[in-house]
Amino acid sequence: SYELTQPPSVSVSPGQTASITCSGDKLGDKYACWYQQRPGQPPIVVIYQDDKRPSGIPERFSGSNSGNTATLTISGTQAMDEADYYCQAWDSSTVVFGGGTRLTVL
Amino acid sequence: QVHLQESGPGLVKPSQTLSLTCTVSGGSISGSGYYWSWIRQPAGKGLEWIGHIYTSGTTQYNPSLKSRVTISVDTSKNQFSLKLNSVTAADTAVYYCARAAFHSGSYFCDYWGQGTLVSVSS
Numbered sequence: 001s002y003e004l005t006q007p008p009s010v011s012v013s014p015g016q017t018a019s020i021t022c023s024g025d026k027l028g029d030k031y032a033c034w035y036q037q038r039p040g041q042p043p044i045v046v047i048y049q050d051d052k053r054p055s056g057i058p059e060r061f062s063g064s065n066s067g068n069t070a071t072l073t074i075s076g077t078q079a080m081d082e083a084d085y086y087c088q089a090w091d092s093s094t095v096v097f098g099g100g101t102r103l104t105v106l
Numbered sequence: 107q108v109h110l111q112e113s114g115p116g117l118v119k120p121s122q123t124l125s126l127t128c129t130v131s132g133g134s135i136s137g138s139g140y141y142w143s144w145i146r147q148p149a150g151k152g153l154e155w156i157g158h159i160y161t162s163g164t165t166q167y168n169p170s171l172k173s174r175v176t177i178s179v180d181t182s183k184n185q186f187s188l189k190l191n192s193v194t195a196a197d198t199a200v201y202y203c204a205r206a207a208f209h210s211g212s213y214f215c216d217y218w219g220q221g222t223l224v225s226v227s228s
Contacts, residue, residue, distance in 0.1 A: 001169065033214035035153075042202055042218035043153065049212040086153055090213035093166050095143070095155035095206075 002091040004098035011104045018074040020101045022087030025068060030089045032070035034063060037084045037100075046085075047072060079105050108133040110203050110219035118197075118226050124190040128203030128219060135184045136161045141206040142186040143215060144177060146199040154199075158206060159186055193226045200224075 004024045012018035022032060032050055035043035045054055047063035050070065060075045070089075074081055082105045087098040114126035128142070135142060143158035157167035159177045167175050171190070179186040190197060200223050204215035 031212040033212075035215075042204075042221050043215070044218070045214050045216055048207075048214040048216075054216065088153075088214065090208070090211055094168060095158075095213060097153040097155065100152045 002089070002094070002096050004087055004089060004096055006085075006087060006098040006101045008099070009102045009104065011106055012074075012077045014079060014105055015076055018077045018081070018103055018105075020072045020074075020085050020087075020103065022070040022072075022098045023068055024070075024089065024091075024096075027068050027070055027089060028066045030065075030091060032063070032065045032087055032089050034061075034070075034072045035086045035088065036081075037086065039083075043086060074103075077103075077105055081105060108205060108217045110205065110217055112201060112203050112219045112222040114222065114224070116223055116225060118193055118224060119228050120194055120226055121192055124188070124193050124197060124201075124224055124226070126188045126201055126203075126222065126224070128186050128188075130184045130186075130205070134181075135179065135186065136181050139207065139209065141208050141213075142177075142179065143204045143206045144188045145202045145204055145215070146197075147202070147221075148196075148199040156188065156190075156201075195226050198224065198226045 034047040037043040050065040051063045109131045141158040144156040176189040200221040202221045203219045205217040
């Protein structure tokens with residue numbers, strides 16, 4: 001079965017750029033999306049179709065996908081961005097989630 | 107604005123069937139192009155896709171759960187439902203319903219319910 005691998009944790013200082021990676025075999029040939037989940041809340045999509053931002057998502061969120069890696073980049077990270085982030089893709093008639101990355105803003 | 111709300115028992119006994127319903131408001135579940143999904147999350151762990159249904163009734167399930175899962179839709183009530191049979195403690199999780207946009211290989215859930223905790227215990 002297809003697997004997506006994320007680092008368990010990423011730390012970033014306020015105002016700096018955070019990058020969260022998601023790795024999978026030939027992931028660049030598929031579409032990736034990213035969800036943000038704050039404690040006790042359902043996930044919200046922050047990037048879909050590799051690099052598109054839904055309305056209402058700040059411009060500091062961006063995405064890319066090439067080769068075996070999709071990347072979520074948060075520029076000018078704010079304290080409110082501290083959350084868990086999950087990548088997700090569609091493969092062989094199945095939705096696959098990455099294991100999630102906890103972003104700490106310190 | 108589309109709103110989804112899960113409902114169902116919060117406690118299920120081992121070996122029994124977990125049944126949840128998701129009520130959709132603010133839009134018709136019959137709208138084309140959307141899939142209606144169930145996703146779960148054990149406490150402190152990641153997201154797991156359970157499966158989805160299209161308004162035509164077409165379903166797709168996570169292979170690891172396929173033998174125990176049934177998802178159905180009731181367009182007259184604007185609801186879709188999940189049944190998971192032969193549950194064990196490993197099925198204890200927050201269960202989310204969500205709307206998924208799916209086009210040309212791009213699949214993402216744009217609206218989610220708040221989630222409901224289902225515990226499996228005797």
